[in-house]
Amino acid sequence: MNKLLELKGIGKSFPGVRALDDINLDLEPGEVHVLIGENGAGKSTLMKIISGAYETDEGQMFVDGVQIKKNSPVISEQLGIGMIYQELNLIPELSVAQNIFLGHPLKKGIFNDDRRMNKEASERLEQLQVHLKPTQLVKTLGVGTQQMIEIVKALSKEAKILVFDEPTSSLADAEIKQLFTVIRMLKERGIGMFYISHRLEEIFEIGDRVTIVRDGKKISTSRIEDMDMNKLIEGIAGRKIENLYPHTRKKAEEPMLEIKHLTSKKFQDVSIVVRAGEIVGMSGLVGAGRTETARAAFGIDHYDSGEVLLYGKPLKKNSPPNRVLPEASARFRKTGRPRGWLWREASVRT
Numbered sequence: 001m002n003k004l005l006e007l008k009g010i011g012k013s014f015p016g017v018r019a020l021d022d023i024n025l026d027l028e029p030g031e032v033h034v035l036i037g038e039n040g041a042g043k044s045t046l047m048k049i050i051s052g053a054y055e056t057d058e059g060q061m062f063v064d065g066v067q068i069k070k071n072s073p074v075i076s077e078q079l080g081i082g083m084i085y086q087e088l089n090l091i092p093e094l095s096v097a098q099n100i101f102l103g104h105p106l107k108k109g110i111f112n113d114d115r116r117m118n119k120e121a122s123e124r125l126e127q128l129q130v131h132l133k134p135t136q137l138v139k140t141l142g143v144g145t146q147q148m149i150e151i152v153k154a155l156s157k158e159a160k161i162l163v164f165d166e167p168t169s170s171l172a173d174a175e176i177k178q179l180f181t182v183i184r185m186l187k188e189r190g191i192g193m194f195y196i197s198h199r200l201e202e203i204f205e206i207g208d209r210v211t212i213v214r215d216g217k218k219i220s221t222s223r224i225e226d227m228d229m230n231k232l233i234e235g236i237a238g239r240k241i242e243n244l245y246p247h248t249r250k251k252a253e254e255p256m257l258e259i260k261h262l263t264s265k266k267f268q269d270v271s272i273v274v275r276a277g278e279i280v281g282m283s284g285l286v287g288a289g290r291t292e293t294a295r296a297a298f299g300i301d302h303y304d305s306g307e308v309l310l311y312g313k314p315l316k317k318n319s320p321p322n323r324v325l326p327e328a329s330a331r332f333r334k335t336g337r338p339r340g341w342l343w344r345e346a347s348v349r350t
Helices: 043-051 073-078 096-100 114-127 143-155 173-188 200-206 229-237 290-298 320-324 326-335 339-349
Strands: 005-014 017-027 032-036 058-063 081-084 161-165 192-196 209-214 217-223 255-263 270-275 305-310
Touching: 005 043, 017 032, 017 043, 017 192, 017 217, 032 043, 032 200, 032 229, 043 073, 043 081, 043 161, 043 192, 073 081, 081 143, 096 114, 096 143, 114 143, 143 173, 173 192, 173 200, 200 229, 209 229, 217 229, 255 290
Parallel strands: 032 192, 032 209, 081 161, 161 192
Antiparallel strands: 005 017, 005 058, 209 217, 255 270, 255 305
């Protein structure tokens, strides 16, 4: 079986940094090849070389056994390589069909054939069990649905290789499940996929092979069935991690930050306490109000009722400066003097 894509001895340097060093990698039809590694390991640089966004300093790239001596985003697209970035490249004011055929519209004479594009977009969406009206504006859709449009958009250009760059980073569980269903369908159609993720549990659900990259070098490539979580973590970190979750807990400190019964149109009656040395997580589905709560607590957005306290002292609404300046916060803790005075005093000194 011919490889869909093969990289041999790929190297890439930036001023003062060796980003990639002698990387060998390949992709087979109908395969999900997962790339993992710490931030800065070289994963995204490698994918940008595949997409033509970066040129290699050394090494060779082959697509269907043919060497590609010069690559670019346009050439990469013509070779059947599609990128699904973490930041989606859709135009919110256009419809689903218009986004799918953006850059290569179907024509009727000199005009765009909207009827034909709507029909073909609908058929392509249904093939992946994505139930959308092609005339819907993209800005009315959720992130997970927009990602499906990105996939269909790539497939409309006859992509046979897809690169997913952390596609689940902003998706809810139901949207992740839908994405994995679509990826399995694409595998059955013989489409090869590179999949970058920091969520290690995903690898065992959809991956066929996994390559670990560290400090710009390929550490290993293995079948998924030959790996376990400990081996993955050891490969990523470069050492054994004996205790992932130490069972130690510090003595409870006095609250540093208190959010009490915070309420607005986008969230209701939220109360959170953060103590010294703690990491307090806030989870929920996309659109549940997590970001809005954090913005309100920080003083960026307005809230209707409730209060935010720093070291037991209430903070004024819509006042980020008191939350930002460590010097002001420390002085406020000791003196309890008015927030406006603190801000003015710190501003004069800086």
